Amino acid sequence: MTIALHLVAGVEFNTLPQQLVNGVLLGAIYALIALGYTMVYGVLRLINFAHGEVYMLGAYVALFTSYFLGFRPDQYPTGSTVANLLIMLLASMVVCSLVGVAIERFAYRPMRGHSRIASLITAIGVSLLLQYGGALFLPTSPPPSISEKVNPYYGQSKTFALAKPSPALAQEAEKLRPATESAKASYQAWLSTHPDANEFELPADGKALKTTAQDTERKYQDAKHKLDTGGVNLIIQTGQAVMLIATVVLMGILTYLVLFTKAGRAMRAVAHAFDSAALMGVNVNSIVTFTFVLGSALAGAGAMMTATFLGTPLSTFYGLAPGVKAFVAAVLGGIGNIPGAVLGGLLMGLAENTVVWLGYSNYRDAIAFIVLIIVLLFKPGGLMGSSKVEKV
């Protein structure tokens, strides 16, 4: 018990709701990419290692589309609209579908009928090809990123107060305000009489005023921070909320396609029994193509949204880490199982943020695998997968 207490020392229970929300937001993206893995696996029994690279290309397509829309680094039109985002989303989904289909046609289809591990190596080869080949022709130096100006939700977040801090804290902060303001004012007054002074190389009198101003300001801000963290707040970044909504919508569309359309039924048939489906008159090739279209489009959507809303600079290795995480999520949920991928993704997002919350952010990347191993020990087929016998 003491050890357990020691391990979680310094944990702030106030932030738990926030961390859980963070986990869901993160998990949604994992889920979106994991869907592509799981669908391809379900149909072809192939781990599509190049899926992460399709995701990377999706981010680049979004970047180029934003350039096309006028958001080049040197020329920013003022303001952006949701329409811009939709164009970018559509562009990366379309291009990713095409890339996915091309990969399937030229690299995976010839390998059908050979050992699955051979297809896996081909997939690794395609993934390397896109990483290193892309680096020759795509901009990488300095790593470009989608302009924050294209993101209408830039810097916006919504705060929900779950529990208010004690009013004493607010009073305390308020008490410190006048002193802060007067110290600041006297420092500003001094600065206005010395227009040439560098803020960081002041003579003694200015320096003294500055120090007083900073000291009072700091006390005031510290009190305000205390007030801020005294309550239980839930902050949701608008961009990430949009991501979550878009993810849910896309998953809804996917579920509809898979469950309620003819192509979806054929897809499930192929996933269930590849050869029998072919014998029953399902055009297997076009169904596999359809699967790659769907999976790659989802990857493109995920890439566009992460690149736009989270602002990470792109490189041709952009898809490596999310690809692996999403793959783990897919296996965790039971690879080949569509609701399983969503569940796996959410679970992983939650697990990662729980570890961070406990103060072990340096083990954040390991927890995904630890959870996976534990789950597989008890459910060898993943959370929602069937554990029927299969052979490599």
Added chain:
Amino acid sequence: MRVKTMRRIPYLNFSALAALAVLAGCGCGNNAGTTDTGTTGTTTTTGTTAGTTGTTAAKRPMPTAPGNTAGDKIILGMVASLNGDLKPWGEDCKKGGELAMEEFKKANPNGIGGKPVQLVVSDSNSAAEQGKSAAEKLISDGSLAIIGEVASGITAQIANAAFEKGIPVVAVGATRTDLTDIGANVFRVCYTDDFQGPVMAKFAYEELGKKRVGLITDQKQPYSTGLSNSFRDFFVKLGGTVVDEEFYNSKDTQFSGQLTNLKAKQPDVIFMSGYFTETGPLARQAREQGIGKDVELLGGDGWDSSEILTTGGDAILGSFFCNHYNNKETRPEVGAFLNKWKAKYHSEPGTTMGALGYDATMMTLEALKTAASLDSKALRDSIDNVENFPGVSGKITLKGMGGNPHKRALVVKLTKQGQAFAKAYEWEQVIPTSGGPSTTSTTQSQ
């Protein structure tokens, strides 16, 4: 059913024989090792301290191997990350090196001592062991010196390989402090983390008046972990408190978990020691997570890129970081360098490694010009005696410095227009004792 009846393990027959042979072969290797130094099978006790504990400059072992001598042309090798994660930095470093070479050739059309000079760039693929392969390849091709790498982890491998061969190494952007302890053949043109970290700590504590710092470290980058450590130690020494340290890995995209934790610990200021590729998104997400503008963000030279303003946007404006030089500086070297760069590559250098790669190459070439003879040993001595070399990134003096130039560091502020100069720190202002980086050396181990 023979399987069941064979109790002994037949497939170990030959294995046992081979094991015997292995033992025999080892004995042979030992003999070679004790009698004939300098060949394979020797024991090497060099660089015992690098990576585990910091040491003072006096302990730098001198390489014993003779090194290379110039043939009919003089080859200088450069190892750069032309593929992989560090490509943006590696490519700039290569561009800088090639620019310096071109300029040197223009100024010295007859080469050095009548021999033409050539810069050969080899790829490290952003991986330490491949960097070592590249360095050894360059050395076996007759390279007099190795210039590079931009990352500390890769440079350590290169320096170890070069030490055994007596080849001088001029590191470009490797700021990790204990690198130069590997041997007396290791130099650099940048300052060290033992300087950079304290500079930012001092700036935060004294100029910004901050007392509670939160750290965010990229645990995959040795650069970042080293910088965080030196910052933390100096900040604590000054009297501040470190409220929390959070970690991420390069290429992560979402940091809200770490930032939520950090916010709960109520820091006054946040030090982000990673590269700009993650710092921009970190800053953006920090503001979105409700960390107000009154909490300044600080960083090291890994922030230096025009791209940080695109990735961070408004969120990163008003932040400070430590830089080697500033594109807007009025020193003539800077303007000349930028003009030449733009003429050759039609853009501004993307990262600070352009200037540092240029400086490293130029300094090596100038040292070669004044070297007593055209071989590695003379070149090493010549580099060790460089005084007041007018580099783009500031004056570089290596004489008596144990490989670490005591350059000044600039603290710059990020504004909409780019980097604005805030304050310059000379080495002596920050590190008061004369014996080098004494304050933080004992804890430099992560």
Added chain:
Amino acid sequence: MKFWGIRFVSIIIAIVACLALQAFEGGRSDYEQRIIVLIGLYITLAVSLNLINGITGQFSIGHAAFYQVGAYLTGFLTVTYFAKQPIHNLGAWLILMMVVGALGAAIAGLIVGLPSLRLRGDYLAIVTLGFGEIIRIIVQNQRILGGSYGMNVAPKYKSIALVWMLAIFCIAVCRNLLKTAHGLPFLAVREDEVASSAMGVNVTRVKVTAFLLGSAFAGAAGALLAHFEGFITPTTFGMDVSFIILTMVVLGGTGSITGSVVAAALLSYLPEYLRGLKGPDGQALQIAGYNVVAWLIAVGVAVALIRWAINNYHGPKAKKYGLYVGAFLVGFVVRYVTSFGLKFIPGLAAKLIPVDQVRMLIFAVALIVIMLLRPQGIFAHHEFSWSWVRRLFTRRPVPQTAVSA
């Protein structure tokens, strides 16, 4: 007796070759020595992974983890205890470390091998991969192991002979396993787990033994690497290394030891060979951007044609080979035609790419091409043997081996 004679001669030749490799290093540079050592280590890694993947039919893709366990265990023990122990013979110490590294890695292999009893196929693959990542992250977080910066192994001890003897030892163990009755259970498990279990094979023991043996060899290789390099970092043992080792196994032919050896040698040498390519002016080779694209298209066309010939042409062999040659020629024509056309795209024409930047691309293309043209791997399930060599000269048809992949 003849049978044994040939074997003894083979082994003695191999050992002498190893010693010769060590003895005559005078003319070789560090760089060449390093390549020789890395090839030896990768052969050990590939063959030991082949024992798990190819011979026993498990699907492990995290082999670098065991390599890492061996290397870091050795590094840590050497730094901490070498000076304190009585015998100051580094060679003996390194042998001891190889054993310790092998034991440590075997324990790690046991930890991974146990879940393998319940998991199959891709699930096992992801667990092994995850295990590798967990180990890497744990090492990265240990200050005592140098963290992400890496660990200096001092004193270090370079020995080419030991590296190659380990490789030969590993080959010998796997080969003898494959050729004796004790190997049959392994093959049986690979072919059909349920059936072999019904026939009385102890599937659990076979799987765990395979993991133990395979990881022990990787651990010993790690020990050698730590002492050869003198400096080890967590990134040396990343996922990409695991994938490369797996690629070696599949490329050579799953289950074929000869194939693993050849593929390991090829794949570890290829990137280094490409690094050394020089243009006509003695500078590092540079390739124009449009030429890279043209080559990619040409390779694609040639591969498509050859595949068509393989699948659709069933005439005499000579004509079939003629078709292959024709495909190559068409490829060359395509390459020149497209490069002529692509020259007019300004962005591609002006771009000169040094071969160093293209080498990983060539590596990837080589991988895909080989898999497309020969999915069963270079050697498929064939093995090198003296009788095979003899037959090569007497031109008798090679019979199929009893065991098929």
